[in-house]
Amino acid sequence: MNKAYFEILRAGVNTTIQDKGRNHLYHVGIAVSGAIDQRNYMISNRLVENQLNEAVIEFAYQGPLLKLKNGKINFAISGDILFKIIRKDLEAEDGECYKSYILDEEDQIDILSTKNSAYGYLAVNGGFHLEKTWGSYSTNTKANIGPNDGKKYSINDKIFIKKNDIKNPINKKINYNYSPDNIIRIIKGTNFDYFSKDAINKFFKEDFLITNLVDRMGIRLEGPKLENIVNTNIKSEGLVKGVIQVPADGNPIIMLSDHGTVGGYPKISVVIAADLDLVGQLTPGTKINFKEVSLEEAQNIFKAYTEDTNKYLNECN
Amino acid sequence: MIKNISNLGDTAVYCNFGIEVNESINANVIDYFNHLSKLIKEKEVEGITNLTPSYNKLIISFDLTITDYKKIKNLIEGLIIRRDIKNDNQKIKIPVCCDDEYALDITRLIKKLNINKDQILELYFNKEYFCYMTGFIAGMPFLGDLNENIRCERLETPRVKMPKGSVGITEQFANIYTFESPGGWNIIGNTPKKIFDHKNLDQPSLVNPGDKVSFYQITKEEYLNWNE
Numbered sequence: 001m002n003k004a005y006f007e008i009l010r011a012g013v014n015t016t017i018q019d020k021g022r023n024h025l026y027h028v029g030i031a032v033s034g035a036i037d038q039r040n041y042m043i044s045n046r047l048v049e050n051q052l053n054e055a056v057i058e059f060a061y062q063g064p065l066l067k068l069k070n071g072k073i074n075f076a077i078s079g080d081i082l083f084k085i086i087r088k089d090l091e092a093e094d095g096e097c098y099k100s101y102i103l104d105e106e107d108q109i110d111i112l113s114t115k116n117s118a119y120g121y122l123a124v125n126g127g128f129h130l131e132k133t134w135g136s137y138s139t140n141t142k143a144n145i146g147p148n149d150g151k152k153y154s155i156n157d158k159i160f161i162k163k164n165d166i167k168n169p170i171n172k173k174i175n176y177n178y179s180p181d182n183i184i185r186i187i188k189g190t191n192f193d194y195f196s197k198d199a200i201n202k203f204f205k206e207d208f209l210i211t212n213l214v215d216r217m218g219i220r221l222e223g224p225k226l227e228n229i230v231n232t233n234i235k236s237e238g239l240v241k242g243v244i245q246v247p248a249d250g251n252p253i254i255m256l257s258d259h260g261t262v263g264g265y266p267k268i269s270v271v272i273a274a275d276l277d278l279v280g281q282l283t284p285g286t287k288i289n290f291k292e293v294s295l296e297e298a299q300n301i302f303k304a305y306t307e308d309t310n311k312y313l314n315e316c317n
Numbered sequence: 318m319i320k321n322i323s324n325l326g327d328t329a330v331y332c333n334f335g336i337e338v339n340e341s342i343n344a345n346v347i348d349y350f351n352h353l354s355k356l357i358k359e360k361e362v363e364g365i366t367n368l369t370p371s372y373n374k375l376i377i378s379f380d381l382t383i384t385d386y387k388k389i390k391n392l393i394e395g396l397i398i399r400r401d402i403k404n405d406n407q408k409i410k411i412p413v414c415c416d417d418e419y420a421l422d423i424t425r426l427i428k429k430l431n432i433n434k435d436q437i438l439e440l441y442f443n444k445e446y447f448c449y450m451t452g453f454i455a456g457m458p459f460l461g462d463l464n465e466n467i468r469c470e471r472l473e474t475p476r477v478k479m480p481k482g483s484v485g486i487t488e489q490f491a492n493i494y495t496f497e498s499p500g501g502w503n504i505i506g507n508t509p510k511k512i513f514d515h516k517n518l519d520q521p522s523l524v525n526p527g528d529k530v531s532f533y534q535i536t537k538e539e540y541l542n543w544n545e
Contacts, residue, residue, distance in 0.1 A: 023366040023367055024357070024366070024367060024368075025367070026367040026368065026369040026376075026378065026452070027350065027367075027368055027369055027370055027450075027451065027452065027526075028451050028452070028455060028456055028513075028521055028522045028525075029451050029452035029453055029454050029455040029456055029457055029495075029513075029522075030455045032366070032367070133515065133518075134518065142454060142455070142496070142498075143454065143455035143496060143513075143515065144496070144515070145455075145515050150515075187324070187326050187327060189325070189326075190323060190325055190331055235336075235338055235371070235372050235373065236371055236372065236450075236452075236453070236459065237369075237371040237372070237373075237374040237376065238369025238370075238371055238374065238375075238376035238452075239369075239376075240325060240326060240328065240329045240367075240376065240378050242326055242328075243325070243326070260452070260453045260454065261369060261452040261453060262369065262371055262450065262452040262453050263453070267325070270325055270326030270327075270329075271326070272326065272327050273326070273327050273328050273381050295324055295327055295386060298326075298327040299327055299381070299385060299386075302327060302381050306382060
């Protein structure tokens with residue numbers, strides 16, 4: 001029997017396979033990668049009855065146009081996404097996020113764009129036919145590791161699907177309350193005291209703009225210049241997702257999933273774990289503010305965020 | 318050993334071994350790294366997701382759904398580190414072609430250092446280097462220390478695309494661009510040797526922290542016919 005697959009008729013801006021991410025390789029220079037928005041990634045899997053760590057298609061801004069070949073599948077899309085399902089008789093219907101669908105052979109999914117967010121996720125029941133590298137399906141385009149030779153997808157590529165028929169049609173739908181927030185909570189960084197009183201004041205009081213320089217590695221911000229009174233360089237040391245570095249030009253950079261594993265710019269602060277999904281979804285032109293919380297507060301906020309995520313996941317059952 | 322331990326956000330522990338860069342401080346970092354790697358491998362510790370050793374710091378990332386800062390900090394403070402835990406450091410020789418088409422910044426270096434190309438290369442090739450860490454991009458080794466006469470700050474404007482295999486120097490350090498990447502180091506040549514191999518799952522990096530590295534010069538013909 002032939003394998004089912006998506007034929008890529010339009011690749012979209014940045015379409016890759018992602019999962020929970022790849023650990024224990026920072027020391028060789030390989031970032032965790034994985035889905036930028038981990039909550040939406042898990043929800044997409046749960047909507048098609050997958051394990052939470054199954055591989056999904058991640059897309060950014062304009063997504064792919066996919067045609068299903070050789071099979072019939074269940075799929076779902078999570079995020080804040082505008083998409084259509086084009087049936088083989090060319091009848092098009094508007095797609096709804098957070099809802100599972102059946103897709104027939106020769107049907108197409110046209111992911112037109114994300115709305116007030118950057119990333120979305122497409123999961124199919126049973127997952128994709130791929131091999132793991134170092135225990136993960138994540139694509140790391142910087143080191144060319146993972147599916148599709150570690151590269152983003154191009155037109156005419158194929159993405160093979162494990163199952164090619166539906167035994168039990170899945171019919172799930174949840175109400176997801178997508179509420180973008182412009183207040184990003186942070187914990188003071190290890191070089192917080194490198195910055196002048198005035199810089200710290202501005203950091204918490206003024207707006208920072210998300211520039212066009214955003215990708216899976218990081219987000220460059222623009223705002224008041226943050227004056228460094230100690231040293232604009234430190235000896236290179238490890239980074240983690242969420243670290244906010246400030247280079248000599250005074251404009252902060254937030255590290256995301258594909259960040260360089262070490263860096264030599266002072267760390268003014270670190271975004272708390274509970275706000276990382278939110279930060280990854282910020283789009284150019286958005287203005288944000290930073291708010292300081294203590295480590296203990298951050299841990300409590302994360303606990304509440306995890307409970308909230310689990311509530312959505314349980315709704316899918 | 319560790320001067321102080323603090324939190325880097327809510328999902329990482331920041332171990333500070335000092336501010337100086339030297340082999341003895343770095344050896345302390347690597348001892349902790351090796352010890353913790355062993356504990357993780359033998360599943361004697363839960364929730365650690367990554368270890369990032371650098372010149373004089375060690376960052377320990379963890380999964381906040383499994384553990385937290387306090388628990389990892391207590392673990393670190395309770396460790397008794399012995400140096401004999403792992404000592405398989407290697408001596409590695411790496412070929413470099415320094416023809417002008419690969420030595421992208423040799424003119425800049427001649428001007429800045431006020432010595433000629435042959436002198437620069439002689440000082441560069443005549444030394445064994447210590448690998449302090451790997452990272453930034455996959456497998457990139459941070460080596461030191463260069464002879465004092467060939468130390469130079471990084472490029473004023475970093476290159477958007479540094480060719481793969483580029484061999485660079487800045488301040489007291491030397492490195493190798495294992496992938497095409499943006500970068501600001503002064504490039505004095507290019508190596509045809511594979512420094513990072515993602516198909517080698519157990520040991521993807523040719524050079525690892527603690528290793529000793531020396532470079533030797535090859536001709537363009539040898540470079541073009543390099544086969545491994």
